[in-house]
Amino acid sequence: MKLLLNLIIAFASVYLAIVLLVFFVQSHLIYFPQTGRAIVATPEQIGLAYESVQIRTNDGETLHGWYVPAPDAIGTVLFFHGNAGNISHRLDYFPMLHSLKLNTFILDYRGYGQSSGTPTEIGTYNDAAAAWKYLTEVKGIVPNEIVLYGESLGGAVAAWLAARKNPGLLVLASTFTSVPDLAETIYPFLPARWISRFEYNTLEYLESINCPIFVAHSPDDEIVPFSHGQRLFQAAAIPKYFLTLSNGHNDGFIFMHDEWIERLGLFIQTNLKPKY
Numbered sequence: 001m002k003l004l005l006n007l008i009i010a011f012a013s014v015y016l017a018i019v020l021l022v023f024f025v026q027s028h029l030i031y032f033p034q035t036g037r038a039i040v041a042t043p044e045q046i047g048l049a050y051e052s053v054q055i056r057t058n059d060g061e062t063l064h065g066w067y068v069p070a071p072d073a074i075g076t077v078l079f080f081h082g083n084a085g086n087i088s089h090r091l092d093y094f095p096m097l098h099s100l101k102l103n104t105f106i107l108d109y110r111g112y113g114q115s116s117g118t119p120t121e122i123g124t125y126n127d128a129a130a131a132w133k134y135l136t137e138v139k140g141i142v143p144n145e146i147v148l149y150g151e152s153l154g155g156a157v158a159a160w161l162a163a164r165k166n167p168g169l170l171v172l173a174s175t176f177t178s179v180p181d182l183a184e185t186i187y188p189f190l191p192a193r194w195i196s197r198f199e200y201n202t203l204e205y206l207e208s209i210n211c212p213i214f215v216a217h218s219p220d221d222e223i224v225p226f227s228h229g230q231r232l233f234q235a236a237a238i239p240k241y242f243l244t245l246s247n248g249h250n251d252g253f254i255f256m257h258d259e260w261i262e263r264l265g266l267f268i269q270t271n272l273k274p275k276y
Helices: 002-024 026-030 093-099 121-138 153-162 179-186 202-206 226-235 257-271
Strands: 051-056 062-068 075-080 102-107 146-151 169-173 213-217 240-244
Touching: 051 102, 051 121, 062 093, 062 121, 075 093, 075 121, 075 153, 093 102, 093 257, 102 121, 121 146, 121 153, 146 153, 153 169, 153 202, 169 257, 202 226, 213 226, 213 257, 226 240, 240 257
Parallel strands: 075 102, 075 146, 146 169, 169 213, 213 240
Antiparallel strands: 051 062, 062 102
């Protein structure tokens, strides 16, 4: 009996240590700027003119981004990338958006690429607000011509912004419903919902969003379960469209490139409000 009791105590101690470790290092499980902070390429290397942009946030950080204009643009995409790498790892998106006659503004969150600071949830929201301010006040772009485009973590950031502003359209690509929901799936052996210090509650933000919403997700996504995309689509306001992708979390867009262009292009042409 004493041996059993000692084993239970030892197991409980190890389990508690794991729970505490996960609680305190959560930011390192969510943000991965260290996977590549160096800018490895620019839009110019794929034949696209661009402007290098620096903007200041309301809490004093300096963010680096690119503005890529398109001839005879029908709108402007404000692009929020996922939790790893930087803007130079998203070059594959630019030709697609350019072909759809969309300007593109993409920036690195604080702590990513050439942006200053350290990433936090409220910090990424401040970054999104600063990017919106740049487009609407510096570039003079009206809100109903802006497409908020978020991939993975960026989808939660884009949804947060859409719930507070009035964009023309929202795109959610391989996005989770919330961090606690996702953590519960990834760490079923932990009380993930109780110890989560992050929310990124995309599902909740959708309750306050009235613009058209395009959702894309793959049944083969090995990081964010397909059910997350389905739940987001169910919660989205009409008009909306769901594109079923193929392949994994990080290559579904590339694998479905042609169909993505066709379906997204039609959705934008149908639902993005015309210029004044």
